[in-house]
C-alpha cells in the first residue's frame with residue numbers, strides 16, 4: 031500500500047511517486063530505476079504500480095468524471111485553468127528540459143528549444159479549443175434536433191519513451207479540455223518529466239482526480255487500463271505490435287482508440303528541388319531528436335540525375351553532425367535511450383550491410399564514448415526498397431537512400447511499405463508536388479517543408495501507422511461522444527397502442 035510521504039533520498043537518488051487523486055503516492059519497497067542514457071547511471075527510482083494503485087487511479091478519474099466539477103465546468107473556466115498549465119510549463123521550461131534531457135538523452139537544445147515550449151503550446155492551444163466544441167442544429171416544422179459534443183469519460187493515455195513530455199501533453203491537453211478525465215501510463219524508460227507535468231497541473235488548479243499517473247510495466251498497468259470497464263478511451267502512442275495487442279484486449283470492453291503507431295516515412299527529392307533546402311531537410315528530418323522520431327524521414331528517395339551528388343553531400347553533412355553529451359548546447363545527436371535500444375539500432379546496421387546496402391557514413395558506436403548509448407549517425411546508399419532497413423522502423427539515426435526515375439516510381443516506392451505516417455516532397459513544380467503528395471499513401475505530407483505542426487490540422491497515420499486523428503477539432507471526435515437531442519415542437523402523431 032502506498033504512502034503520500036516521500037521516502038528519504040538515498041545517495042542523491044530520489045523516489046518518484048504516482049500521482050493519484052491530487053497526491054503523490056510512493057512505495058519505497060516497490061520501485062524500478064530510470065537511467066541517464068549519457069552514462070547509464072541511475073538517476074531516480076520510480077514507484078512501481080500495482081493493480082491496487084491502478085484501481086485507485088481509475089476510481090479517482092471515474093469519480094471526478096461522474097460527479098466532479100471538471101466536466102460540468104463552463105468551457106471558459108476549464109480553458110483558464112489549462113492556459114495556466116501552459117504558463118507554468120513555460121515558467122519551468124529550463125528545469126523540465128534538463129530533466130527531460132537527463133532521462134531521454136535528447137540534446138538539450140532540442141528539448142529546451144522546441145519540445146518543452148511545444149508542450150506549453152499544446153495546453154494554450156487546447157485551452158482556446160475548449161471554447162470551440164462543435165455542434166449542429168437540424169430544424170423542421172415539428173422538430174428541432176441539436177447535436178452536441180459531450181466528453182466521453184475516463185481516458186487511458188499510454189505514452190512512449192521518445193519525446194515523453196511533449197507527447198504526453200499532446201494527449202493530456204485535449205483530453206482535459208474536452209472535460210474527460212485521465213490516467214496516464216508513462217513509458218518506463220522515461221518517466222521523470224511526468225512528475226513536473228503533474229505539478230503544473232496541480233498548481234494550475236485542476237481538481238483532484240481529473241489527472242492521474244501510474245508508473246509500471248505496459249503488460250500490467252497499460253493492459254490493466256485497457257481491460258478496465260471504467261475506462262472508455264485509450265489513446266496509445268507506441269509500436270504497431272503493441273497497438274495491435276491493445277486493440278485485441280480492449281474489444282471485450284468496447285474501447286475507442288486513438289492509435290499513433292510506427293512509421294517509415296519517405297522524403298522524395300526531385301531533381302528540380304531547391305537542392306540546398308532539400309538537403310537541410312533530409313538531414314534534419316531523420317537525425318534530429320536522435321532519430322527516435324515517429325515522423326522521421328528515414329527513407330530518402332532521390333531522383334537519379336541528382337542522386338550521386340545528393341549522396342555525396344549527405345555523406346559529408348552526416349559525418350559532420352556533432353554527437354555528444356546531451357547537456358551540451360552544441361550537441362546535435364545525444365545518447366540513444368537505452369543500451370538495448372542502441373543494440374537494436376546497431377543490429378539494423380549489420381542487417382543493412384548483410385543485405386548489400388552501401389554503408390557510406392557512420393555504422394557503429396562513437397569511439398571513446400562507450401560509457402553512454404552513443405552511436406555515429408549512419409547513412410546507407412544504393413538501398414533497395416525491399417531491404418529490411420528500408421521497410422522496418424529502426425528508430426535511430428540511420429538514413430537509407432534509394433534512387434528513382436520519374437514521378438510514378440517515386441510514388442510507388444514511397445508508398446511501398448506497411449507504414450503510412452508521414453511523407454515529405456521536394457520539387458519546384460507545384461502540380462507535380464500536389465500529384466505526388468496526394469499519391470503517397472500516408473496520413474500527412476509536407477511539401478518543400480520540414481515537419482512543422484499546425485495544431486489545428488489532423489495528425490495521424492494510414493495503414494499500420496495508426497487509427498484516428500488528433501489535433502484541432504479532430505481531437506473532439508476521439509475525446510467526445512456526439513449526442514443528438516430531438517425536441518418535438520408540437521403535437522405530432524403518437525400511435526396509441528393498447529387502447530380498448
Ligand code: NAD
Nearest residue numbers: 189190191216217248252253268269272290291292293324
Ligand atoms: P512501445 O509500444 O514499446 O511502448 C509504448 C507504451 O506502451 C509504453 O508506455 C509501454 O509501457 C506500453 N505498453 C507496452 N506493452 C503494452 C501492453 N501490452 N499493453 C499496454 N501498454 C503497453 O513503444 P516505445 O518503444 O515506447 O515507443 C516507440 C514507438 O512509438 C515507435 O514505434 C514510434 O514510431 C512510435 N511513436 C509513434 C508516434 C506517432 O504519433 N505515430 C509518436 C511517437 C512514437
